[in-house]
Amino acid sequence: MTASSSFKDLGFDPEILGPEEEQKESVRLKLLRTMRKAAKYVPFMQDVVAGYYCALDPATPTKVRASIFAALAYFVLPIDVVPDFVVGLGFGDDATILMATLTMIRAHLRPEHYALAKEALEEDTLPDPDFSAKR
Numbered sequence: 001m002t003a004s005s006s007f008k009d010l011g012f013d014p015e016i017l018g019p020e021e022e023q024k025e026s027v028r029l030k031l032l033r034t035m036r037k038a039a040k041y042v043p044f045m046q047d048v049v050a051g052y053y054c055a056l057d058p059a060t061p062t063k064v065r066a067s068i069f070a071a072l073a074y075f076v077l078p079i080d081v082v083p084d085f086v087v088g089l090g091f092g093d094d095a096t097i098l099m100a101t102l103t104m105i106r107a108h109l110r111p112e113h114y115a116l117a118k119e120a121l122e123e124d125t126l127p128d129p130d131f132s133a134k135r
Helices: 020-038 045-056 062-076 092-108 111-123
Strands: none
Touching (some): 020 062, 045 062, 045 092, 045 111, 062 092
């Protein structure tokens, strides 16, 4: 399985959400935008971005990937329990969901996910990973 087929086994309906490449690009852009806004409020942002790369990795079990995408969706969507624009509190609920998810999936986060996350945060971008030449 290649990175280009990473969404197929999650059951995302292309008729509702659009083609897989558009879904991936939408997730990437929304996470990047939110990552920039939340960096000063979420001290474990490298873990969050590593979780994103873990979710894109086809070697990660489907249930784990779905959990990560659900937590990331809560993080990037503008509608949540405490609006993100509320200074000091806005990202608190997001951080709680992300931390709980990261704790559950910690065993699936690998050094290459963290290396990609570190690079992404340093360069302020989210490059598309190539998981085809791994392990």
